[in-house]
Amino acid sequence: xxxxxxxxxxxxxxxxxxxxxxxxxxxxxxxxxxxxxxxxxxxxxxxxxxxxxxxxxxxxxxxxxxxxxxxxxxxxxxxxxxxxxxxxxxxxxxxxxxxxxxxxxxxxxxxxxxxxxxxxxxxxxxxxxxxxxxxxxxxxxxxxxxxxxxxxxxxxxxxxxxxxxxxxxxxxxxxxxxxxxxxxxxxxxxxxxxxxxxxxxxxxxxxxxxxxxxxxxxxxxxxxxxxxxxxxxxx
Ligand SMILES: *Cc1c(COP(=O)(O)O)cnc(C)c1O
Numbered sequence: 001x002x003x004x005x006x007x008x009x010x011x012x013x014x015x016x017x018x019x020x021x022x023x024x025x026x027x028x029x030x031x032x033x034x035x036x037x038x039x040x041x042x043x044x045x046x047x048x049x050x051x052x053x054x055x056x057x058x059x060x061x062x063x064x065x066x067x068x069x070x071x072x073x074x075x076x077x078x079x080x081x082x083x084x085x086x087x088x089x090x091x092x093x094x095x096x097x098x099x100x101x102x103x104x105x106x107x108x109x110x111x112x113x114x115x116x117x118x119x120x121x122x123x124x125x126x127x128x129x130x131x132x133x134x135x136x137x138x139x140x141x142x143x144x145x146x147x148x149x150x151x152x153x154x155x156x157x158x159x160x161x162x163x164x165x166x167x168x169x170x171x172x173x174x175x176x177x178x179x180x181x182x183x184x185x186x187x188x189x190x191x192x193x194x195x196x197x198x199x200x201x202x203x204x205x206x207x208x209x210x211x212x213x214x215x216x217x218x219x220x221x222x223x224x225x226x227x228x229x230x231x232x233x234x235x
Contacts, residue, residue: 004042005049007222008033015216018209029209032077032198034219036061037226040068046222047071055079055098055217059086063093079161079198079217081135088112096121098161098198101137106149113154122149123161123198126183129176130165139183150191159196159214160184164204173204177211184212 008031016026034055035043043054043065052073056062057080066076077096082105090097091112100106100122113120124145127136137145142160150157160183164176177199184197200208200216208216220226 002045002049003224004045004222007224008046008049008051011218011221014205015209018206021206022210024209028214030196030215032079032215032217033222034079034217035065035223036080036219037228038223040065042223043069047074051222053077055219056094057081059089063089066093084108091120092117094120096123096158098123099125099135100149101125101127101135101145103145103148106145106152106155110152110154115154119154119156121158121196122155123159123196124149124157126160126162126180128162128164128180129167130163132165133163136162139179142183142187146187146191150193156193157191159194159198160187161198163201164199166203168203170207173207174210177204177208177213181212 011031015029015031019026019029030053032053032055033046033051036057053075055077062076062078076094077098078090078094079098082090082099084105087105087108091109092114097109097120109120124142125136126139127133146157149155160180162180167173180197180199188194196215197213198215198217199213202218202221205216
């Protein structure tokens with residue numbers, strides 16, 4: 001067994017344990033393997049181990065890997081901050097974008113999504129607790145942006161994403177995740193296409209699942225530590 005295969009098995013077990021402890025089915029929770037900075041060969045190993053959904057933060061790096069893997073059963077999620085001048089590549093190559101946080105980006109993705117592809121699945125990013133982050137909107141701004149995004153025909157509004165500020169205390173993690181979960185269930189009432197809450201990373205996965213996350217984003221625990229040495233500043 002390769003270490004990526006072994007790691008994937010362990011992460012799947014952690015998800016199953018977290019789900020079981022709050023009475024949920026592990027099938028409700030999608031594991032997004034975050035492969036940023038890792039080579040296509042690492043993604044290929046994960047594919048052999050049964051992984052299908054991958055998350056990338058850097059547009060060009062993701063596009064390169066999508067081209068190298070050329071496997072139509074894979075689902076590619078863009079999860080990094082998105083600048084307007086990179087939106088076309090996301091619209092043309094990815095299946096999902098988790099980081100929609102303004103109408104301008106949504107409008108560009110909508111215009112740039114090729115008609116030969118299914119609508120781009122999008123999540124609205126919420127800045128739930130991180131005052132140092134410039135990414136994401138405040139919850140109060142969600143109803144208006146959701147309404148605008150839902151009207152764009154080449155996008156499908158699937159739900160919400162957040163990156164909570166790092167926090168080691170479980171109860172505090174849970175409180176933040178529950179705020180996201182209640183915004184998510186409110187959004188669901190208005191938009192039948194909404195079914196995804198992208199919440200939970202290695203350190204807060206258990207709290208996120210207890211609160212109702214449907215998608216956890218895990219990188220290091222699958223692929224090992226990242227080396228930001230030289231090549232990845234070309235977002
Ligand atoms: C890098 C990243 C992750 C994964 O982080 P790890 O600590 O490697 O598990 C998840 N979500 C987002 C948005 C990321 O940028």
